[in-house]
């Protein structure tokens with residue numbers, strides 16, 4: 221087992237320094253520029269369990285995001301970065317990783333913070349077997365809205381999908397957070413990657429700097445996982461998936 225998998229299993233997250241070539245970083249920055257020029261940000265994907273509350277301000281107040289640019293062509297495409305990321309995901313999944321989704325993100329100073337949440341509850345997948353790669357495209361720290369991860373929080377089990385506007389569970393349950401955990405605020409340079417477990421609780425603060433904070437994330441599944449649209453019925457993929465099909469067979 222490599223140190224990456226050891227640390228991921230132990231802490232729930234691991235930083236890989238200088239893991240992505242700067243040519244890939246540059247390509248992703250260009251892809252964000254191309255998206256901003258050509259396409260509006262992706263629609264609401266925050267409410268994978270219940271309909272958005274009336275008057276919800278949607279993703280626009282949290283972040284500018286474009287989903288699944290790996291499916292696009294030309295300057296919009298993130299395909300070359302996906303291939304570099306696939307090799308990194310393979311270090312911890314130790315099998316052929318399956319890409320669930322990728323997201324280009326821009327956090328401007330006007331955007332609000334992301335409250336504590338896990339990613340897995342938003343996924344139409346039957347088990348938390350996978351890894352998220354989060355790659356800054358600008359230097360990030362706590363001043364410009366860098367990630368904060370709950371060390372060991374992946375051992376607390378599967379929580380609810382969180383409403384990212386107020387930090388409360390989408391299903392209307394009482395607010396819950398996992399038990400005690402140490403908070404790790406990661407400072408990263410372009411080319412670094414933080415990998416975290418689908419059950420690792422994480423958050424990010426406001427961008428208090430003057431420049432936008434750009435990042436890219438790619439969520440990977442272990443091929444043993446199966447589709448489960450009933451776990452996230454409002455996820456954009458859900459209507460195209462059959463319960464129990466292997467994730468390797470994309471719709």
Ligand SMILES: O=C(O)CCC(=O)C(=O)O
Pocket residue numbers: 325327334339365366367422423424425435437
């Ligand atoms: O990039 C960020 O600030 C937060 C992203 C995040 O938490 C997520 O996409 O799950």
